[in-house]
Amino acid sequence: MKKAHVLTEGAVLLALYLVLMLFARYVPIIGTIVLFVLPLPFIIFTLRHGIRPTFLLIFAGSILSILFGSIFSVITAVTFGLSGVIMGYFYKRKQTLGVLVGGSLAYTFSIIVAYIGAKLFMNIDFIQDSISLLEQSIQQSKNIMESFTAEDQISAQFAQLEEGLELMVHLVPTLFVTIGMISAVITHLLAMPILKRLRFDLAPLKPFRDWKLPQSIVWYYLIVSILLMVYQDTGTFLFTAVINLYFILQFFVLMQGFSFTFYYSYIKGWSKAVPISILIGSFLIPILLYLIRILGIIDLGFPLRNKLSKK
DSSP: OHHHHHHHHHHHHHHHHHHHHHHHHHSTTHHHHHHTTTTHHHHHHHHHHOHHHHHHHHHHHHHHHHHHSOTTHHHHHHHHHHHHHHHHHHHHTTOHHHHHHHHHHHHHHHHHHHHHHHHHHSOOOHHHHHHHHHHHHHHHHHHHHHTTSOHHHHHHHHHHHHHHHHHHHHTHHHHHHHHHHHHHHHHHHHHHHHHHHTTOOOOOOOOGGGOOOOTHHHHHHHHHHHHHHHOOOTTSHHHHHHHHHHHHHHHHHHHHHHHHHHHHHHHTTOOTHHHHHHHHHHTTOHHHHHHHHHHHHHHHHSOHHHHHHHO
């Protein structure tokens, strides 16, 4: 009886996934939002029946995706299915922060596999094609502006853009991680209200002001920063690895700095508008972002919060 119930529920959720997949594929704009709801059937099934049966659901979803879509729909089923399993596992364990971390890793892994698969089997390099389009756009803009302004001035202005593009090639892994993190956050924000409506017992996420990353991150950040200063050979794998680690760790340090800003504002009884204004303003004023980064390093390295809470 129980097995029949699992099969029935699996069939219903599989049908729901296929409807969402087709909606995401053929309905513009709204379909983009629906794309991040695709892990939901797998999250629900994992919450109710565990990981192993859900992998069978992903396999069935991959087969049906070919029938209702195309061979490339398998990538979609595996990407969102794997993310759903991981996020559902952490929801079940009531580790909401783990949902975001695990979901980010699952999305990132799936994106990397899809990218490698497209490059090997279809000879399509989405990243290189995008960079080539940007290079063409920059060159066209440069040619147009050279007809109005002195060539030396234009060359100096466009040199920074060309350096940025060159750096972008090295930062492809960071781009994948960023897309994975954003995808996990969006999926979580869309899934939480639906899961609560379905009466799942979920643990709330800690307030952002209480987030505290491991202290070891600050040491990794300092070591990678030193390596980046002394090692400038841009044509090697080591440089690519170091610069990607630098930007990822820099993001974590910034997040810690913003968390401390929200914490300090909270214990001082300030309006929520204050830390939010600082958050927005820091992306408009580079020096403020630099100060937030220093604040994050101090918060990770020293027990500032303990001293403030005692006061």
